[in-house]
Amino acid sequence: MAVDYKALKDGGFMRQVQKNRFSLRLKVVGGNLNAEQLLTISEISKKYGDGYVHLTSRQGVEIPFIRLEDVEAVKAELESGGVNTSVCGPRVRTVTACQGSKICPSGCIDTYALAAEISDRYFGRELPHKFKFGITGCMNNCLKAEENDLGVKGGYTVEWIPDACTLCGVCTKACREGAITQTDNEILLDKGKCNNCGRCAKSCPFHAWKSEPGYLLSFGGTFGNLIARGEQVLPIIHDKETLFRVADAALVFFDKYAKPSERFRVAIDRVGWDTFKSEIKAAYRG
Template sequence: MGEKTINYDRLKQGGFLHQKQHDEDLFSIRLRIVGGQLSAEQLRALADASEKYGKGEVHITARQGLEISYIPFEDADALLDELEERGVRQGTCGPRVRGIVACQGNRICPRGLIDSEDIAKKIDDKYFAMELPGKFKFGVTGCPSSCMKAQENDFGVMGGLEPEWVEDKCTYCKLCQTACPADAIRVEGKTLDYDREKCILCGQCRLICPKDAWAVSKEGYTIYVGGKVGRYPRFGVKLTELVDEDTLFRVIERSIEFFKKEATPGERFGDTIQRIGFEKFRTFVLE
């Protein structure tokens, strides 16, 4: 029998990255981590696998992923089987939906306005590793602080809150003015001016007010599209703001449909939008 032929393209689909040590045929194995969340048992599984099959090292990628390096090809199946038994699944590379990044959102962070982990998991469940013309990256961030850089992803989701001033509860203490990062609130004596055009929907006025003088007028998901980093970075464009969850997932579905229909092989989402035209894209996904 001849030597076993290795299909490296197929391995890459499953998150295998051929290392520079070609003479030893070693791989880094990328794993499927949703929103950077891992249980203690998953961490123990990773430690055990890296010591048993690799060099006892686990690399944290720039997108909250994990890679175990120095894995001989012949050990890959055994490693993946052991990890899967303990709740750690295989990742992906190439022209498909990559791992979903997310902050902890309102489960943990006082500034969080949405449940980022929940949205990331729903996106992952439906779209992870979907074959597309080019790589496609989702980022979910809990508020306009944008810790997860929603504007740098092909499709970015950001929590937002539009405040409403409740005049009869206000003591004009100016705490909201001090907390507002956009200079959208001005208090002079017994007069308060709120500039909706300046507001970035962060909800800091509501968070800091000791008298509940700021209520919620509207809240939801703000969507950015077409962002990317790499050799030719581009900032994503705001598509719409404060939509509900059903609308968010309809926009995701239509965006992917647009990308499949219009993109050329290897093209990024933002490049497709730019080539076809933002208004045509906007009409397709929203109207």
């Protein structure tokens, strides 16, 4: 019986240079695995692999040296241990994320929760080429959101609260963009310079800044054979309904306009950024 190597690859089993050996890519959403899952992966790698795993550049885990005849047993034992295989090929890949506001003091959004929601909504969806989501919690951009087809960066919209302010000057020193200046009796915010980092609100000892978390989206990033920085074409988004409406529109655009095996960025460049922006902004407005 002929081996369906395409189906194996679609399900995360990638052929190695060794005959009938596969490196199995696992689904690791937002870079998170619990202790039980790690034990399962360890046991599988010892029982069916070569006793080790490979950590990928996108927070993934791969178990190399899986034998062809063990594929079904490996899938079953992984599933029983709460571990899922990932995908390869032209579809939405595993969502990556930094630790976000649940762990990191700099985080502006809950990246773990958002990664899980995006994964539930889009993971494995077939498209003209692979499509990557990446989520970073703040302007430190540890996850490099702009390297992804659709990057999400956490930020804050801020507003000064005069009655709570003592004019201590901490926020002016915390602002790296020079967006905040201080007079003898007030704080001035230059919204044109503000990059939504939220350092003013996080640093204020008197809670004199009102802050609202939100999402800054970038589109068309890629880092590999083609290197391109994702472009931000929308203002900060403050609700998930709008975020997902825009993400839906981006995938619809990709599916509608891209040629087979054409990356999202290449499709945007070919069709034109004006057309892309028009469709994305229409989705943003609802």
